[in-house]
Amino acid sequence: MSTQALAGALADDRRRLVFAAIVLGDRDLAAVAARTGLSARDVATAVRRLTDTGVVVDEAAGLRVDGERLRELARAGGPATAAPAQSREETILRTFLRDGVLTRLPAQRGRRRVLLEHIAERSFEPGVRYPERAVDDALRAWCEGGEADHVSLRRYLIDDMLLARDHGVYWRP
Incomplete structure (x- = not known):
């Protein structure tokens, strides 16, 4: 993933709200929805996009931000590469x-x-x-x-x- 993909994942207001709630310690979709005021569907969609980019991890213990992945992206920087299109x-x-x-x-x-x-x-x-x-x-x-x-x-x-x-x-x- 590129820094551009990360920026794209966090460009949406709802995804930023969900990301912030996870950073603040909410570990499941219901807690994130309660904190953000978003619908369960919006939260699930945002979490899926954030997990696809790799900055949020969905484990047995719940959702968490992958700090190591964020540091890796910050160090990488550089030009963005296009992700392969999915069918x-x-x-x-x-x-x-x-x-x-x-x-x-x-x-x-x-x-x-x-x-x-x-x-x-x-x-x-x-x-x-x-x-x-x-x-x-x-x-x-x-x-x-x-x-x-x-x-x-x-x-x-x-x-x-x-x-x-x-x-x-x-x-x-």
């Missing part, structure tokens, strides 16, 4: 998946379709028949700890024709 699909997957777990299902149909295709391709082999229990087990793994549930996920996969069903047997066409 739309990569951006959607990065937004809705964390460590292989679905954080939530997108409301927008196009985004949801990208996510569902990703899940179907990684969970089910084309043409192989699966009993309902196996499908539920595979989808539960995607939903652990997130807001989505495996039943809704299964329904969306069927509705979008990424999975077919007949008498309790499922397959990927």
